[in-house]
Amino acid sequence: MSAIPRPTPGQTVGPFFRYGVEFPGGEHLVPQGSPGSVRLYGTVYDGAGEPVPDAFLEIWQTDASGAVPAAEGSFHRDGETFTGWGRVHTTDDGGYEFFTVEPGGGFFAVALFARGLMDRLHTRFYLPERADDPFLAALDEESRATLVAERTPTGLRRDIHMQGDGETVFLAFR
Known part of the structure; x- marks a missing residue:
């Protein structure tokens, strides 16, 4: 008699995941200081407003021309x-x-992996000039503000709040 397969129990994503996923230069999509380069930066906060020291982010984006x-x-x-x-x-x-x-497409697609998550979280960071995007227009002002990067003297800043006040809008894909 064969055993009935059962789903493997879920596991959270961390904090153990750093080993084996780091690689040199992961933050440099272009060389720092190269023509047209910009620094995208921020802080990841948990539900209590505390910084999360053991998360990682991935970004996907178009090039400057939108390709x-x-x-x-x-x-x-x-x-x-x-x-x-x-x-x-x-x-x-x-x-x-x-x-x-x-x-050129107006936003960065972002995935967040962190302790306590059963799966990664997806969001977007929009350029301030692209705040007229149809997706953003469908959100209330408070939610929209969690997705639009702030232009600062040192680059583009967008913090992520995993829960609580100012919680970042996360996207669900079905």
């Missing part, structure tokens, strides 16, 4: 090829930063 990159080799940074993808771990104070170009 979806088709280059291979996302894990190898050669300093010239733009793949439109990056991965970075948060620092001890919950901070993260990427060096990239502003996406």
